[in-house]
Amino acid sequence: MQKSKGMHDQLFIKMEKLFSSTFLRHAYIKFFERATIEEFQMADIQKNDAVLHIGCGPLPNTLISLARHSDATYVGIDRDPESVAIAQKMVDEYHLKNVTIEHGDALHYPLGIFDFIIISFGVEPKEEIFERMKCEMRDDARIIYRKQWDFMDAIYGRRDFIPQGFEVVDVHHRRDMLKSYLLKRIQ
Numbered sequence: 732m733q734k735s736k737g738m739h740d741q742l743f744i745k746m747e748k749l750f751s752s753t754f755l756r757h758a759y760i761k762f763f764e765r766a767t768i769e770e771f772q773m774a775d776i777q778k779n780d781a782v783l784h785i786g787c788g789p790l791p792n793t794l795i796s797l798a799r800h801s802d803a804t805y806v807g808i809d810r811d812p813e814s815v816a817i818a819q820k821m822v823d824e825y826h827l828k829n830v831t832i833e834h835g836d837a838l839h840y841p842l843g844i845f846d847f848i849i850i851s852f853g854v855e856p857k858e859e860i861f862e863r864m865k866c867e868m869r870d871d872a873r874i875i876y877r878k879q880w881d882f883m884d885a886i887y888g889r890r891d892f893i894p895q896g897f898e899v900v901d902v903h904h905r906r907d908m909l910k911s912y913l914l915k916r917i918q
């Protein structure tokens with residue numbers, strides 16, 4: 732991974748942790764809400780679906796926005812224990828009974844029961860994680876995979892990569908400069 736991308740990821744985690752102890756935490760979650768709801772129109776999550784978010788972060792804005800708008804079962808994991816503890820408090824604060832937060836790394840966490848798997852922008856190592864998903868996710872599962880808008884690839888030093896063995900079903904450019912792919916495994 733390029734140095735500037737790694738620094739960006741670390742900064743993001745620090746910022747979410749900092750906001751989490753202030754009144755700004757609610758504004759932060761609200762700020763991303765519209766972009767998230769627009770993004771997930773392409774996924775069409777249904778009531779009986781199980782959704783895994785890999786890299787929910789200390790402020791699990793994606794899960795909170797989704798759970799407030801679409802009935803489904805949501806699980807958020809993060810490999811950083813401190814982020815998990817903060818995220819759990821946030822979910823409790825929003826009284827979301829259909830969201831579970833767990834400590835877990837995408838390199839080991841069981842993937843086989845999920846209809847949708849969301850991969851956060853800051854999740855690494857992506858190549859290895861996609862290899863795992865190819866073998867372990869359900870045949871009909873869908874992935875929401877986020878990266879920066881293409882023009883920022885040069886800054887982060889990572890080229891646009893669609894993992895081998897997956898095809899693009901849809902693409903959405905979020906208003907906050909994240910590009911989001913809906914992927915499925917090539918059968």
Ligand SMILES: C[S@@+](CCC(N)C(=O)[O-])C[C@H]1O[C@@H](n2cnc3c(N)ncnc32)[C@H](O)[C@@H]1O
Binds near residue numbers: 747794809836
């Ligand atoms: C951009 S941040 C959180 C995004 C966010 N708050 C949201 O709701 O979309 C990404 C998070 O991914 C976590 N992460 C990175 N690699 C991971 C992995 N292999 N498994 C689980 N979590 C990971 C980091 O610890 C970080 O908290």
